[in-house]
Amino acid sequence: MKKIKIWIECARLRTLPVSVAGVVMACGLAVREGEFSLIPAILCFIFAVMAQIVSNFANEYYDFKRGADKKGRVGPRRGVTEGDIKPQTLKKVTFATLCIACSIGCCLIPFGGWWLLAVGAFIAIFALAYSAGPYPLSYHGLGDLAVLLFFGIIPVNLTYYVQSGILFDVNVFLASVSIGLMGVNVLIVNNYRDMEDDKEAGKRTSVVIVGRKVASIIYLLNGCVAIILMLPMWVSVNYIIYLIPVLYLLLHVVIWRKLVTNSGAALNPLLGATSINMLMFSILITLYWSIG
Numbered sequence: 001m002k003k004i005k006i007w008i009e010c011a012r013l014r015t016l017p018v019s020v021a022g023v024v025m026a027c028g029l030a031v032r033e034g035e036f037s038l039i040p041a042i043l044c045f046i047f048a049v050m051a052q053i054v055s056n057f058a059n060e061y062y063d064f065k066r067g068a069d070k071k072g073r074v075g076p077r078r079g080v081t082e083g084d085i086k087p088q089t090l091k092k093v094t095f096a097t098l099c100i101a102c103s104i105g106c107c108l109i110p111f112g113g114w115w116l117l118a119v120g121a122f123i124a125i126f127a128l129a130y131s132a133g134p135y136p137l138s139y140h141g142l143g144d145l146a147v148l149l150f151f152g153i154i155p156v157n158l159t160y161y162v163q164s165g166i167l168f169d170v171n172v173f174l175a176s177v178s179i180g181l182m183g184v185n186v187l188i189v190n191n192y193r194d195m196e197d198d199k200e201a202g203k204r205t206s207v208v209i210v211g212r213k214v215a216s217i218i219y220l221l222n223g224c225v226a227i228i229l230m231l232p233m234w235v236s237v238n239y240i241i242y243l244i245p246v247l248y249l250l251l252h253v254v255i256w257r258k259l260v261t262n263s264g265a266a267l268n269p270l271l272g273a274t275s276i277n278m279l280m281f282s283i284l285i286t287l288y289w290s291i292g
Contacts, residue, residue: 006084009077012056014272017279018151018183019052020045024279025179026159028286029172032233035164040111043104044159050101052151055127057094059138061087062131066139067201098124111162119158126150139203143191144184152180171233178226182278188219189259189274193267216260223252233285241288248281 023045030036064080064087080090105120130137130146137146156176161167191198191205192215199208207215227245234241255273262270 010057010060010080010085010090011053015056015186015275016049016052017275018147018186019048019155021182021275021279021282022151022155022176022179023048023159024282024286025175026156026172027163028282028289029156029160029169029175030163031286032289033164035160035166037111037163040108040162041159043107043111044155044162047101047104047108048155048159050097050104051123051127054094054098054101054124055130057090057097058128059131061090061094062136066203098127101127108162112158116158116162119154123150123154138205141204141206141209143187144206147183147187148177148180151183152176152178156180174229174232178229179278179282181222181226181229182274182281185219185222186271186274186278188215188222189267189270192216192219192259193264216256219259220253220256223249223256241285244281244284244288247284248277251277251280 023041026044027036027041030041060078060080064078080087102120102124105116105123108120109116126137126146127150129135130143131139137143153173153176156179157168157172160169160172166172188207191207192212195205195207195212198205206218210218227249230245234245251273255270255277258273259267259270
């Protein structure tokens with residue numbers, strides 16, 4: 001039971017709503033346009049979650065190898081750093097999980113065409129490149145851009161495409177950027193908490209580069225801009241829909257206030273709170289488009 005808990009911690013379940021939210025949003029948009037298709041939606045859901053787990057595993061392994069994680073760290077426990085998981089075991093599991101994710105991704109080819117192989121390879125490479133390789137993105141201030149792209153723009157547009165056959169739609173693109181900005185906020189919380197450790201390890205996250213004060217302002221603005229981007233989709237004679245962005249923003253501001261007034265381990269719950277707020281937003285808007 002203890003080993004299972006260790007691997008669950010390694011998968012970082014509290015951050016998985018970030019990948020789920022993009023797929024849910026795309027499905028909501030597909031429902032809105034009468035394009036929803038269950039099988040490709042399920043495949044996208046599984047692929048997105050598996051790809052994020054791969055990225056989380058790789059991040060833990062390569063951060064350990066680079067000495068970025070230390071025993072007794074302020075953030076959630078890292079199994080390989082604490083000696084609960086052997087580094088080589090984690091590496092093997094990472095690549096095994098990547099193979100499974102790629103196999104699931106290949107099942108989308110009948111719905112979107114063979115060119116999805118290139119897209120899948122691109123996603124697989126960057127799932128590792130976030131923390132690994134000669135120029136790891138998270139070590140050079142590019143983590144936020146990677147999250148915007150791989151947890152917002154790509155999954156939302158791709159999930160919508162394999163259901164509808166439409167490669168580009170303005171509203172879908174705006175929604176993908178919106179979800180991406182919400183996902184970036186999860187990373188900001190993580191890097192906000194770890195700023196001193198990251199700086200010491202030579203990990204130049206965006207928070208290390210701009211500082212906590214500016215990072216907290218970016219966090220607040222990201223949530224607001226995310227809602228503004230979706231304004232074209234809020235237009236409705238049924239005013240109930242406006243409760244969804246209002247609820248998101250209220251929770252967003254509450255979390256932001258906790259971000260700027262707390263430090264250390266007290267910031268850990270804000271990771272989950274930010275990702276859950278993001279997922280709840282996408283679920284509520286999808287439900288509205290389904291029954292509204």
